[in-house]
Amino acid sequence: MKNSLEITNLNKIYDGGHTALSDVNLQVRSGEIFCLLGANGAGKTTLINSVCGIVQPTSGTISVCGHDAWSDYRSARSKLSLVPQEIMLDPFITVLETIRLARGYFGKKTDHDLEEKVLKSVGLWEKKDSKTAQLSGGMKRRVLIAKALMNEPELLFLDEPTAGVDVELRRSMWDMVKQLKSDGTTVFLTTHYLEEAERYADRIGYIANGVLHFVKKKEELMAEYPGKSLEDIYVELTKKY
């Protein structure tokens, strides 16, 4: 099976000496929903940011859809999009301007049909001319998702995408993720909502203190802990590692 993401011997040590990632090796298969679990500060966001070009790895290699993420960064980054954990938006521009800029940075021409399709898919078409500062927290998170979709990515990173959002948005977001998967998009996900991971992930990885301890098929992991939910399993993992 083809891999959308291949990470080999990845290390990240920040200037202060903190080791955020330690010899991480990981393959994410094309078309799957991969969920990375771990406590706050375990290294999930550093791993994602290393792939997306936001953090410089100390050593190791990253390949996105066959392109090295650093030596061939243009090809690699054109294949991926990121929905960050924090809500980071320019408060002075409109929703439409925000997603248009996002597509422009990727070197792609304005596509009005895509703008309408994406904004309708996240329920923001009616708010397209509103400044992002005027939106609720949930709506701002939808804008982040819309921005990521404007690149039409092959590999989509969702870093805790449902943190602090209501049930309705969470459901519509998961419907969208399922649709993306059926369209062939690979989804790399981190979340603290373990019931969502249990429901939607194909494979699960567990990271603690920068060390990726395992990657398993969800069914294999669940079979190792009969009768337990993923939340119960997660609690056991935090004690073990």
Add this chain to the structure above:
Amino acid sequence: MNYIGLLTIYKREMNRTLRIMSQTILAPVISTSLYFVVFGAALGTTISHIEGVSYGAYIVPGLIMLALTTNALSAASSGIFFPKWAGTIYEMLSAPLSYLEICLGFVLAAATRAVIIAIIIMFVSLAFVNITIAHPLFSIGFALLVTLSFALFGFVLGLWSKSFDQLALIPNFIITPMSFLGGIFYSIDILPPFWQTVSLFNPFVYMINGLRYGFYGISDVSPLLCLTVVAAFATINTLIILWIFKTGYRLRP
């Protein structure tokens, strides 16, 4: 080259300039115009000609240089600082954009803003004084070189700054005093010998006199030296930017 990406950054910055036009264009035009009214039209009538140029006309190149440098600096520094501060810089870093494209987008937009302001100030000055430009090509080339240098410097400043205080530190306490002491309103020849020597260490003396030479063919220092100093300043900023590109300083931890 990601031309669409570069143009997107440029347009984003120009839209920001237009969105807050009262702050970005109107305010500097009005404040500089006040110098014409006070020093040119009012006080200027009591001051004799300097090297055959009326005082009102004499201060025009210096005021244009002041507008170009301060506005290029502030536009580029705030341009890169704001996405860094708001966290939206991740959009550019995770896109297929090179450091050069990111830098050019901000620097060219900052230079454009500064040139627009300078052109307006030039036209405003025509309402008060008569100006004939002796060396138009030299003036344009020299002014553009200074503007781009300060936009590069602003980009470095915006990257270096961790807070709004730091962002304002160098413009308020170094650039503005140096520009005013660089001979906008006077020829350094009127200073006592000691202060004349001190002034020669101020790069603004060369920037202002370079443009004054372009306008009227007069200068306190050699035009070639002016060009050399500005080229050196541009080279230093370019080298710093290249180092930033190599290391990812304050862009990619």
